[in-house]
Amino acid sequence: MKPILVFQTDFTYKEGAVSAMYGVVKSVDRELEIIDGSHEIPQFDIWSASYRLWQSMRFWPEGTIFVSVVDPGVGTGRKACVAKTTDGYYVVTPDNGTLTHLKKEVGIISIREIDETINRLRGKNNEGVSVFHGRDLFGYCAARLASGIISFEQVGPDYLVENIVVLPIQEPFLKNGKVYGNFEINDPNFGNLWTNIPLSIFNQAGFVYGDHLRMVIRFNGGIVFDKTVLFHKSFGFASKGDVIIYNNELMRVAVAICQGNFSQVYSLEYGPEWEVDFSK
Amino acid sequence: MKPILVFQTDFTYKEGAVSAMYGVVKSVDRELEIIDGSHEIPQFDIWSASYRLWQSMRFWPEGTIFVSVVDPGVGTGRKACVAKTTDGYYVVTPDNGTLTHLKKEVGIISIREIDETINRLRGKNNEGVSVFHGRDLFGYCAARLASGIISFEQVGPDYLVENIVVLPIQEPFLKNGKVYGNFEINDPNFGNLWTNIPLSIFNQAGFVYGDHLRMVIRFNGGIVFDKTVLFHKSFGFASKGDVIIYNNELMRVAVAICQGNFSQVYSLEYGPEWEVDFSK
Amino acid sequence: MKPILVFQTDFTYKEGAVSAMYGVVKSVDRELEIIDGSHEIPQFDIWSASYRLWQSMRFWPEGTIFVSVVDPGVGTGRKACVAKTTDGYYVVTPDNGTLTHLKKEVGIISIREIDETINRLRGKNNEGVSVFHGRDLFGYCAARLASGIISFEQVGPDYLVENIVVLPIQEPFLKNGKVYGNFEINDPNFGNLWTNIPLSIFNQAGFVYGDHLRMVIRFNGGIVFDKTVLFHKSFGFASKGDVIIYNNELMRVAVAICQGNFSQVYSLEYGPEWEVDFSK
Numbered sequence: 138m139k140p141i142l143v144f145q146t147d148f149t150y151k152e153g154a155v156s157a158m159y160g161v162v163k164s165v166d167r168e169l170e171i172i173d174g175s176h177e178i179p180q181f182d183i184w185s186a187s188y189r190l191w192q193s194m195r196f197w198p199e200g201t202i203f204v205s206v207v208d209p210g211v212g213t214g215r216k217a218c219v220a221k222t223t224d225g226y227y228v229v230t231p232d233n234g235t236l237t238h239l240k241k242e243v244g245i246i247s248i249r250e251i252d253e254t255i256n257r258l259r260g261k262n263n264e265g266v267s268v269f270h271g272r273d274l275f276g277y278c279a280a281r282l283a284s285g286i287i288s289f290e291q292v293g294p295d296y297l298v299e300n301i302v303v304l305p306i307q308e309p310f311l312k313n314g315k316v317y318g319n320f321e322i323n324d325p326n327f328g329n330l331w332t333n334i335p336l337s338i339f340n341q342a343g344f345v346y347g348d349h350l351r352m353v354i355r356f357n358g359g360i361v362f363d364k365t366v367l368f369h370k371s372f373g374f375a376s377k378g379d380v381i382i383y384n385n386e387l388m389r390v391a392v393a394i395c396q397g398n399f400s401q402v403y404s405l406e407y408g409p410e411w412e413v414d415f416s417k
Numbered sequence: 418m419k420p421i422l423v424f425q426t427d428f429t430y431k432e433g434a435v436s437a438m439y440g441v442v443k444s445v446d447r448e449l450e451i452i453d454g455s456h457e458i459p460q461f462d463i464w465s466a467s468y469r470l471w472q473s474m475r476f477w478p479e480g481t482i483f484v485s486v487v488d489p490g491v492g493t494g495r496k497a498c499v500a501k502t503t504d505g506y507y508v509v510t511p512d513n514g515t516l517t518h519l520k521k522e523v524g525i526i527s528i529r530e531i532d533e534t535i536n537r538l539r540g541k542n543n544e545g546v547s548v549f550h551g552r553d554l555f556g557y558c559a560a561r562l563a564s565g566i567i568s569f570e571q572v573g574p575d576y577l578v579e580n581i582v583v584l585p586i587q588e589p590f591l592k593n594g595k596v597y598g599n600f601e602i603n604d605p606n607f608g609n610l611w612t613n614i615p616l617s618i619f620n621q622a623g624f625v626y627g628d629h630l631r632m633v634i635r636f637n638g639g640i641v642f643d644k645t646v647l648f649h650k651s652f653g654f655a656s657k658g659d660v661i662i663y664n665n666e667l668m669r670v671a672v673a674i675c676q677g678n679f680s681q682v683y684s685l686e687y688g689p690e691w692e693v694d695f696s697k
Numbered sequence: 698m699k700p701i702l703v704f705q706t707d708f709t710y711k712e713g714a715v716s717a718m719y720g721v722v723k724s725v726d727r728e729l730e731i732i733d734g735s736h737e738i739p740q741f742d743i744w745s746a747s748y749r750l751w752q753s754m755r756f757w758p759e760g761t762i763f764v765s766v767v768d769p770g771v772g773t774g775r776k777a778c779v780a781k782t783t784d785g786y787y788v789v790t791p792d793n794g795t796l797t798h799l800k801k802e803v804g805i806i807s808i809r810e811i812d813e814t815i816n817r818l819r820g821k822n823n824e825g826v827s828v829f830h831g832r833d834l835f836g837y838c839a840a841r842l843a844s845g846i847i848s849f850e851q852v853g854p855d856y857l858v859e860n861i862v863v864l865p866i867q868e869p870f871l872k873n874g875k876v877y878g879n880f881e882i883n884d885p886n887f888g889n890l891w892t893n894i895p896l897s898i899f900n901q902a903g904f905v906y907g908d909h910l911r912m913v914i915r916f917n918g919g920i921v922f923d924k925t926v927l928f929h930k931s932f933g934f935a936s937k938g939d940v941i942i943y944n945n946e947l948m949r950v951a952v953a954i955c956q957g958n959f960s961q962v963y964s965l966e967y968g969p970e971w972e973v974d975f976s977k
């Protein structure tokens with residue numbers, strides 16, 4: 138079977154862009170299977186695009202082709218590319234930092250710049266358009282790749298994996314019984330915040346489910362939260378409305394309010410400036 | 418053909434959860450057809466999850482498998498189950514009240530608890546995860562069932578239908594020419610409110626399209642709306658901005674503002690505390 | 698292969714309506730392929746529905762069947778129809794202005810009123826329902842057409858293309874070196890505003906990428922914006938936060954703020970009362 142195409146953008150479904158993009162795919166090959174990853178990545182948020190790819194990719198069949206279009210630099214000099222991961226997935230994307238987590242956590246074994254002279258949609262009164270590469274370039278090229286019309290090699294010339302654009306990633310650590318990290322992403326629907334701390338570091342620190350841990354959160358160095366909070370394996374072990382530290386779906390430490398919105402209630406966000414440490 | 422999988426959750430598409438869940442399904446069996454029911458059920462709102470299943474189910478082909486994940490108790494003691502309805506559909510869901518309407522309005526003929534030792538996803542660094550049963554348990558088990566890898570009997574041990582967790586449902590009635598009910602759900606997009614009153618009770622009361630009916634709405638017993646309003650078969654029979662009582666898509670009495678938002682304009686919601694009566 | 702069905706409505710995914718509608722399609726024919734165009738067309742906004750069809754249609758394979766349900770007059774006298782375009786697409790829709798852009802920009806060669814006596818869903822306790830033609834009429838009829846159960850001729854009686862309901866469309870023009878038009882639609886996600894001015898008129902006026910153009914915006918005749926702004930081929934040529942005039946995905950002139958929301962920042966909307974002119 139031909140590989141599945143999973144799309145991720147910041148376009149939303151509010152207008153006709155996704156429809157046009159998917160129409161291009163189906164015009165290349167009616168048999169191709171298109172699935173929405175998300176069209177609600179926060180606008181221009183390359184970091185989130187990168188994280189969401191990593192979050193979901195390994196649950197898909199090997200060979201699945203991801204198309205990620207969070208592309209504030211569309212029409213400018215940034216490269217349009219197709220990357221191949223060490224575990225056999227493909228990502229069609231602007232090379233603007235979207236490959237950050239995959240490169241670090243999974244590995245990219247090869248990357249090619251899309252040759253616009255052969256892998257760009259033409260003939261739809263769109264030759265002069267520079268603002269919709271999701272439709273004219275990424276969607277079209279991905280469809281040709283999925284369909285077998287072109288091989289990975291025919292995407293365009295390869296370039297060095299070390300030249301892939303990446304955003305800085307912070308590293309968590311354990312020191313003197315205290316675990317240090319930062320909030321690296323959120324669960325925007327439920328308002329949970331996810332740290333960059335693997336559960337394994339909590340294990341090393343001797344923290345176990347049922348413990349009450351002191352959690353200190355800093356924004357640009359200033360303390361914005363300092364409380365002792367239950368650490369457990371799921372939300373339901375806290376009372377409704379209580380803060381809880383838990384092990385998230387990616388085996389990393391996260392924080393929620395049971396049936397509430399932690400991020401909103403405490404006005405907390407994610408990013409390198411949001412540090413957090415845990416101690417007994 | 419293998420049964421369709423229709424998914425309903427409160428996850429939204431804002432991050433990578435739905436993508437990971439669907440990836441699991443496709444990794445079990447590439448042929449399976451996945452359709453979004455809704456990923457915008459209000460958070461933790463088991464009542465809405467229950468209602469939406471009943472609202473849409475009978476329009477699908479017999480044998481369709483619904484996966485419903487509104488699951489505030491994930492990782493705690495609540496049962497994970499697969500129910501079979503009297504009319505031949507399946508629902509994969511936490512047994513937390515989500516089966517309320519189907520049990521009452523359609524009937525459940527058999528229910529089985531998912532055996533996690535065989536029907537839980539493994540090998541994706543997710544063995545220690547307790548917060549994402551949509552991906553690791555419900556989605557995975559549903560895919561195995563749809564694919565024919567397991568039979569309904571192989572889901573796990575059955576238990577008594579009478580032990581299914583249900584939420585209380587109120588009953589409408591006719592008394593002395595007046596019809597009593599409550600707002601049991603909304604149309605959150607358009608702001609319409611739907612009562613639990615079947616059109617047949619209006620017929621018994623002698624109310625016909627074109628009548629102007631006195632509608633009294635009470636919140637916790639106090640009157641919050643008392644006006645005489647047109648009853649007709651569709652919105653367009655009222656002038657733009659006017660309130661109208663109509664027969665909704667499920668043959669129940671509902672209230673809207675023509676091209677407006679009834680719920681918002683009058684600050685009305687739904688639930689057992691929102692009573693309504695109609696008289697000529 | 699059977700034609701694809703692309704759905705566009707103002708229903709959202711917040712409740713069970715889309716699910717019920719798609720269930721009807723799958724109950725007619727399991728093989729049919731359903732793709733979301735958008736379920737977030739602004740409520741009752743027939744103009745947007747019309748525009749979005751035109752925006753995306755030509756990117757789909759010939760023969761694709763679009764189902765558009767923005768239908769404030771549901772259950773009243775407006776016609777339910779299937780239109781065939783000159784380039785071979787079908788649209789199943791209320792004849793309420795939704796065909797405006799297709800009729801003008803593409804051409805309709807034939808239109809038929811849906812015969813409810815044969816192409817309306819029955820037997821689901823829905824005979825008395827007048828408020829959900831998306832499920833009971835448009836979705837059902839479109840599925841029968843896509844499946845080959847009925848031919849286009851069997852939809853129902855044809856009527857004159859000249860009788861199709863259309864909304865007024867404004868025409869842009871060039872006069873004394875100045876280009877006049879209006880904002881005819883938005884990009885609601887990013888806050889860009891799209892004019893009705895084809896790039897070709899800018900070319901005739903001698904405007905080229907890199908020019909700074911005076912842009913005057915009027916609301917009901919009164920000036921609400923008057924600044925000189927860069928005109929270029931994509932957003933990234935402006936600095937973050939700056940206004941930019943660009944050539945949009947449909948080869949029409951549009952206005953954005955680089956990584957910002959032009960519509961929101963300047964409180965601008967679209968419609969016939971929003972005029973704009975450009976000069977050097």
